[in-house]
Amino acid sequence: MKRVTNYMPRFPHTWIGRKNVGVERKPVQPTGLCSFILIQSVVLYDGSVTLCCNDLNGRGAMGNIHETSLYEIFRGEKRARAIAAMREDRRRDLRLCGMCEME
Numbered sequence: 001m002k003r004v005t006n007y008m009p010r011f012p013h014t015w016i017g018r019k020n021v022g023v024e025r026k027p028v029q030p031t032g033l034c035s036f037i038l039i040q041s042v043v044l045y046d047g048s049v050t051l052c053c054n055d056l057n058g059r060g061a062m063g064n065i066h067e068t069s070l071y072e073i074f075r076g077e078k079r080a081r082a083i084a085a086m087r088e089d090r091r092r093d094l095r096l097c098g099m100c101e102m103e
Contacts, residue, residue: 033086041074050062060095060097062079082094
């Protein structure tokens with residue numbers, strides 16, 4: 001018997017103003033630390049590693065596993081700067097995180 005081992009229900013997501021997904025939601029001004037960035041990174045089909053599971057096009061890529069180890073990317077300067085910005089309540093300064101609708 002096959003089982004689902006990981007299920008993550010989410011609201012339809014877009015970066016603010018990028019696309020109308022047909023779901024009425026109140027506007028969100030993202031602040032603070034995104035919990036996802038602390039525990040995970042996403043490796044895309046081409047080896048790009050991004051901070052967010054919603055960044056399917058790799059626009060916020062921190063590196064590529066074909067050039068740098070996943071460990072070095074995860075512990076690297078780009079991720080550290082993003083975490084620092086979030087902790088300093090400067091999430092709005094980050095390219096994608098500053099437009100994110102997720103709370």
